[in-house]
Amino acid sequence: ADKALAFGGIRAIFLKNGLRGIFAMKYAHAIVSASGRLSLPAGFRKAVGLERGGNVVIALDGREMHIMTTAEAVARAQALSRRLLKGKPKFSLDDFIAERHREAERE
Helix, strand or coil, rough: HHHCCCCCCCCEEEEEEECCEEEEEEEECCCCCCCEEEECCCHHHHCCCCCCCCEEEEEEEECCCEEEEEHHHHHHHHHHHHHHHCCCCCCCCHHHHHHHHHHHHHH
């Protein structure tokens, strides 16, 4: 079987044009229990480094949910910050913290 499809359950591949270019999205069928528990397919967990479990971020986008590792969410936020703050040297985290310290001293 094609390794891209070896995830079990209902499988399909769709092309998606995202922030990092065009890539294939893999889908699998899963069930959410009445208590809200969701079991992720082992192949999906392995693909993102969650073989032994770990922390994730769940984003709600309209009627879609997106699950990503915390590390991936941080990396995306950092990339977005770099893109938005490019060429603006006074908008760093260090500048932000220094400003907060100055405000606290004034109080």
